Amino acid sequence: MIVRPALACAVLLLAALACAADPADHDATAKHSFDDVEHWASVFDDPGRDAWQKPSVVIEKLGLRPGMRVADLGAGTGYFSRGLSEAVAPGGTVFAVDTEPKLVAYLRDRAERDKTDNVVPVLASPDDPRLPDKGVDVVLIVDTYHHLDDRLTYLRRLGHVLAPGGRVAVIDWEKRETPVGPELAHRLARETVVSEMEAAGYRFLGEPGTLPYQYFLVFVLSAKPA
Numbered sequence: 291m292i293v294r295p296a297l298a299c300a301v302l303l304l305a306a307l308a309c310a311a312d313p314a315d316h317d318a319t320a321k322h323s324f325d326d327v328e329h330w331a332s333v334f335d336d337p338g339r340d341a342w343q344k345p346s347v348v349i350e351k352l353g354l355r356p357g358m359r360v361a362d363l364g365a366g367t368g369y370f371s372r373g374l375s376e377a378v379a380p381g382g383t384v385f386a387v388d389t390e391p392k393l394v395a396y397l398r399d400r401a402e403r404d405k406t407d408n409v410v411p412v413l414a415s416p417d418d419p420r421l422p423d424k425g426v427d428v429v430l431i432v433d434t435y436h437h438l439d440d441r442l443t444y445l446r447r448l449g450h451v452l453a454p455g456g457r458v459a460v461i462d463w464e465k466r467e468t469p470v471g472p473e474l475a476h477r478l479a480r481e482t483v484v485s486e487m488e489a490a491g492y493r494f495l496g497e498p499g500t501l502p503y504q505y506f507l508v509f510v511l512s513a514k515p516a
């Protein structure tokens with residue numbers, strides 16, 4: 291078949307346009323308020339959650355060591371706070387980051403109650419985690435990735451927060467019906483997360499643990515952050 295150069299260029303241009311990411315594709319699949327702290331505490335800290343969330347396995351697989359700085363991005367009520375705090379003590383810091391002021395106050399109260407002095411609650415902006423540049427070794431994002439808007443821009447910004455060799459762990463819901471978890475339309479396929487993270491400059495390192503209803507993906511910055 292003979293393809294004329296002008297036609298070939300038009301085809302290539304159309305293909306390029308089709309591949310260009312629409313920023314809306316990277317917007318949150320679930321937008322709701324988390325200001326009813328009492329309600330969300332009953333959900334996030336449901337005693338039955340440990341059976342499928344396996345927090346100690348998750349924390350063990352993160353490979354944290356004393357002295358490390360870990361950020362729990364979208365920390366909610368601090369379900370992971372105490373375990374993370376113990377994993378990086380002594381000398382380490384847990385940034386418990388959330389955008390909901392009432393949850394950040396709850397995180398502070400919980401840290402005071404639990405005497406986890408190395409937990410630092412952070413009130414983030416929706417488009418900025420408000421963490422120090424190169425100040426974090428591991429970012430843990432549990433059930434929060436699908437709440438982030440304009441993820442490519444957000445993830446590139448997050449790259450600036452990582453110390454050299456720093457990692458990002460994303461745990462979120464498999465895109466299939468599960469006995470617990472958000473509705474299907476709010477979930478993102480694991481391939482979507484991997485391709486977005488790669489587009490934002492991260493390299494997929496692997497899946498260190500298996501959870502029954504969620505994927506657990508770990509990434510490292512592959513290049514100088516954009």
Ligand SMILES: C[S@@+](CC[C@H](N)C(=O)[O-])C[C@H]1O[C@@H](n2cnc3c(N)ncnc32)[C@H](O)[C@@H]1O
Binds near residue numbers: 389
């Ligand atoms: C489904 S909850 C998960 C809470 C916690 N990670 C857990 O597993 O129990 C999602 C949390 O992400 C927070 N959130 C939403 N958008 C955020 C953003 N752009 N930055 C930080 N936190 C965010 C919400 O306020 C909420 O507390």
